[in-house]
Amino acid sequence: MVILLAPVLLTAQNQRPAFRERLLNARFNEISTRMQLDAAKAEKLKPIYFRYEKEKASVFIVDEERISKKDRENLSPEQEEKLYISRLERAKKLIEIREKFYPEFRTVLSPKEIVQFNRIEMELNRRMAQKIRKRLNEKEE
Amino acid sequence: MNSEFDFEKIGKQMPYKVPAGFFDEITNSTLEKAKERERKSKIRRIYTIVSVAASFLIVVSFAIVLNVQRQKHQPDNVVMVEPVKTEKPVVDSVFANAAEVVKTENEAEMPVTAKPETLDNLLAEMTDEELDQLADDLNDELFVDELTND
Numbered sequence: 001m002v003i004l005l006a007p008v009l010l011t012a013q014n015q016r017p018a019f020r021e022r023l024l025n026a027r028f029n030e031i032s033t034r035m036q037l038d039a040a041k042a043e044k045l046k047p048i049y050f051r052y053e054k055e056k057a058s059v060f061i062v063d064e065e066r067i068s069k070k071d072r073e074n075l076s077p078e079q080e081e082k083l084y085i086s087r088l089e090r091a092k093k094l095i096e097i098r099e100k101f102y103p104e105f106r107t108v109l110s111p112k113e114i115v116q117f118n119r120i121e122m123e124l125n126r127r128m129a130q131k132i133r134k135r136l137n138e139k140e141e
Numbered sequence: 142m143n144s145e146f147d148f149e150k151i152g153k154q155m156p157y158k159v160p161a162g163f164f165d166e167i168t169n170s171t172l173e174k175a176k177e178r179e180r181k182s183k184i185r186r187i188y189t190i191v192s193v194a195a196s197f198l199i200v201v202s203f204a205i206v207l208n209v210q211r212q213k214h215q216p217d218n219v220v221m222v223e224p225v226k227t228e229k230p231v232v233d234s235v236f237a238n239a240a241e242v243v244k245t246e247n248e249a250e251m252p253v254t255a256k257p258e259t260l261d262n263l264l265a266e267m268t269d270e271e272l273d274q275l276a277d278d279l280n281d282e283l284f285v286d287e288l289t290n291d
Contacts, residue, residue: 066274098289122282125286132272
């Protein structure tokens with residue numbers, strides 16, 4: 001049965017990481033364009049950025065723990081507290097990853113550029129979150 | 142009622158009787174049963190083969206459908222360029238020494254030129270469920286961004 005299911009499982013498994021890679025590529029292209037990095041610098045930065053993002057992805061909430069939008073509105077105080085504490089934990093880990101990767105980023109970027117990099121990433125996150133919210137809200141209406 | 146059993150009273154009589162023709166029919170009936178068993182086992186084997194083949198077909202069709210769907214979701218900005226046919230001279234080895242017979246061979250190449258994908262295009266490709274998950278991840282990032290940026 002495993003042999004029979006192998007093509008399906010492989011197709012399903014390959015789809016998601018490939019898409020994540022494309023998403024990361026697009027994010028990196030946008031950041032490096034806005035930072036006006038030259039090709040050599042961008043090439044050096046790219047593998048560091050990919051490793052940084054992959055490590056961050058390991059911290060994000062796992063699918064089994066995700067709460068749907070509907071359920072989120074009816075949480076008990078205990079569930080709300082648990083959610084907040086787990087978000088704080090994840091935030092701590094994300095900051096640790098930023099700290100851990102700082103020396104690596106520093107091999108390519110100046111401290112000023114690292115601050116600029118973080119700011120552009122934040123703007124990108126905001127813009128993406130807005131677009132997602134807009135699309136999901138449009139569907140609901 | 143007398144419950145005591147006197148073995149002496151039975152003598153040399155057989156206490157059991159064999160039905161008439163039992164030994165004549167035993168061979169036939171045993172052979173019949175064996176044939177029946179073989180027939181059932183053949184049917185079972187056919188059922189097994191058919192069900193394995195059916196499962197295989199289902200799985201293969203499912204994989205094909207998934208693949209077709211994935212191809213449908215290929216980004217619009219990836220341009221598949223028509224194969225470029227170049228004429229490349231090939232010297233036929235048989236005639237190489239006698240005369241220079243030069244043939245031409247159509248060399249098919251499949252160059253794929255891809256414009257860099259934009260985030261907007263990729264977001265448009267994502268399902269609602271995937272967007273919901275990405276929104277969760279972005280919320281975590283924004284939470285950290287707010288804590289760390291001034």
